[in-house]
Amino acid sequence: MALVVVIERSAQAAQPGVRSVRLQGRLDNESADQLDQQLLSLWQESFELLVFNLAELVYISSMGLRSLFMAQKAMKERQGRALFVDARPAVQKVFDIVRAVDVGSVFASAAELDTYLDSMQRKLTDPDQS
């Protein structure tokens, strides 16, 4: 089962500071380099949030985790954040074992993420709003 990486530009249009990456299949020793390569083009662009949609990611190994660590580190270096949404239980279990992502970066559903992004947007347009 190969990995399919979909960089979603529609989300980019809706949220200018957001890039969304949908992962389908397995992120393992065979496919981690593919993800690294496909993310290279993104690093040339300007954005603050990188959202990994994991609803269709069925498997992740330590080699895949390494790629996600690198992405989180790259976002931190540009003063941004990587967020993770809709991880399947098998993937979430691996995340939990190695504490692969910060708790505040994980969203159980797209709706929960949208609520978070909306609140971020409101804070940007109205900094006085708490």
Next chain:
Amino acid sequence: MRTTLSTTADPAAIPKVLNALEGWLGAAGVGGDDLGEWRLLAEEVLMNIVCHALAPDAQSVIRIVGCCGGDGVEIRFEDEGPPFNPCAVAPPDLSAPVEERCAGGLGIHLLQMLADEMAYDYRDGRNLLTLRKRHQPQALPDA
């Protein structure tokens, strides 16, 4: 139900033997979360051997012996690399911020956390790593 598989110490060869192992596990009746976790365990063991123990040449062969019984699965991995006991490896520091951590050591930590039992021996110039996992109860299908 038993199987014996082998692979060369080449990262590119790993997916093929993982697929074969998964096929055997499926035929032995292992399913659900167990199937994915066994693939993960095997990938971590094999990648650790390939990346750290053996030279990537066709002479280096890793042997995998699987046995599936009524209560679980046991798989033994055999390689001719220098003695290395994954059971004795200390867990990585998981307390640092994610951005400051390296991914080294996570594979062995996953082995230690996902396998129910893990045993190591070094005999006749071979590392023998045996993992055991009891069958997890399968969810009942929706009525």
